Amino acid sequence: MSTTAESPVKGSWEALLQEAQRLATNQNDAAIPLYVKLVTRLQKMSKIQRYAADKRLQNIYMQAAIDLHSYYNMRERYDEALALLEQIKDEVDQSEREQWELHGISLLKLAGRPDEAIAKLQRMAELPNSDLTTWGDLLITLVQLGRPEQTDAVLAKMDAWLAEQHEDMTTPGAQRDAGYVASLRSMVALEVGDTAAALDWLDQAIALDPEFKNRIPQTYIRMIALGNYEPALQLMRRDKQAPLRTDFWQAFIYFHQDEKEKAKLIWERVARQDLGDEPAAGLMEQLLSRFYLGDPEGKGLSTLLSILNEDTSQYWGVYMLTALGWAMRGNQRNAASNLETAMMQRRANGEGRLLPAESWRYFVDLVSPELQQELARFFEPTADLQAADETPAPVAEAEPSPSAEAASPVGDAEADA
Structure with missing residues (x-):
């Protein structure tokens, strides 16, 4: 949400941000130096200054940084977008940082640096406090990059995580996690052309946790994209939502x-x-x-x-x-x-x-x-x-x-x- 007032005082930080936003809306690259001016000057201030008056300058700083980051993305200037992302991550709450990390990984893929994206996700997944979804993000990234054959090692890590975290696999939490892994196996099977296995793994995921019924439409729509019309027709009969x-x-x-x-x-x-x-x-x-x-x-x-x-x-x-x-x-x-x-x-x-x-x-x-x-x-x-x-x-x-x-x-x- 924009931090600018409707009629900011001429020459104020708010006015400069509003002008940059106006230019950016019109895809005018003259917005870039204005955003850079805002970000660099406000960053040099102490946090005490930026956080004064109900975080007035901090809000402008963050809005300018995020706007500039988006504009760099739009112009496919990914190196600059990634550099600015590091500044943004330093300012956000810890709870938001992982999402920004994942966003940066997406940018690495767009920048034509897929191996860096995979390596970064691998490091995140191997951290002591990582959870199953981080391994899932790595697997999904490999599939998105057209590398489903590289997912076996990731699935093995996920199986090991399940065994380590859940002594009793009959608890709701354990079944939900096992269902998640089964749903990912279904996705991989579909991408390598094994439709029967994809359906079997999907059934297993749903049996473990009925919430995975929401994978049914995603699966048959992907089948349609792959030209697997008959199994898609059969599967969509189960979509009651x-x-x-x-x-x-x-x-x-x-x-x-x-x-x-x-x-x-x-x-x-x-x-x-x-x-x-x-x-x-x-x-x-x-x-x-x-x-x-x-x-x-x-x-x-x-x-x-x-x-x-x-x-x-x-x-x-x-x-x-x-x-x-x-x-x-x-x-x-x-x-x-x-x-x-x-x-x-x-x-x-x-x-x-x-x-x-x-x-x-x-x-x-x-x-x-x-x-x-x-x-x-x-x-x-x-x-x-x-x-x-x-x-x-x-x-x-x-x-x-x-x-x-x-x-x-x-x-x-x-x-x-």
Whole structure:
């Protein structure tokens, strides 16, 4: 949250921060020297000075540092972002420090330094006070980096941790931890192409702790991304938490199995659904269903534009879907503008340099080959993206396409993992 007043005194620290924020909002690199000025000058002050008057200067210092860090990320200046991160970690509470450490590891991956990221996570996991989730973070990172074959040693460490920490494996805590390890084995099995083992390990995780039922949608969405349609259909029948989600993805599979009439009937049902008092619960699925139906009345795009009109700080997935709505209508300028915003949001948050490849499938389904050529640059490369560079994929005839996250249709591979 910004620490600036609405009308700061000219020449004050607040005014300088507000000007830097204004420039940064417009992606004007003139913001950088202003932020640097704030950070370096305030850092030189004693903590007593910064903490006076209800931490007035400390709040400005931290806001400027975090803003500058995000701006460096957005501009892919990762060395500077990582250096500034060390200053930020020195100022935050101990309870927040680990999250900043993990954020720094994500930046190392984005900076093309994966081995450093892995080594740092390994050191964190081997600390005497580390817990099972740190080993899990290391395993997930290896999977995200396309190295699932390197996870055996990590799983062995996790098994050893379980044996050391839990003498009685029948306690709720022990079963929860064992379920977590089983869920990770399921994820690894899926990535190495052993779908049967992935399902077996998922069943074991759920048997140990029913909370791991929340892995069901993440697993079948990942299966769909890998083209494992039949086991995904079977698994989604067990997802009782969100009917609109399962309906959308079932139709998505039928669409890609060339059973477009079956897909259309399901999407029409989703599009008609009254979302009630909690529209966010199935909104993304409903919007994507309308897009796959062609959005003939423009309800899908108009809903997204209304959301952005009320609050432009929406997360990147909303901008990506808005771009899809414009691209379906052949509006390259608006589509590119929204994709640019989505991409910059992901960069600023350290989530990725480009938009996730999983989201590209909707553009392949619903957007003209010519426009695909223009928009592919915003997405992580995949086989489909390479195909768009060579032989554009055919456009869906009557229906348009969705977007994906592990519990909603818009999301990252790592979220799905």
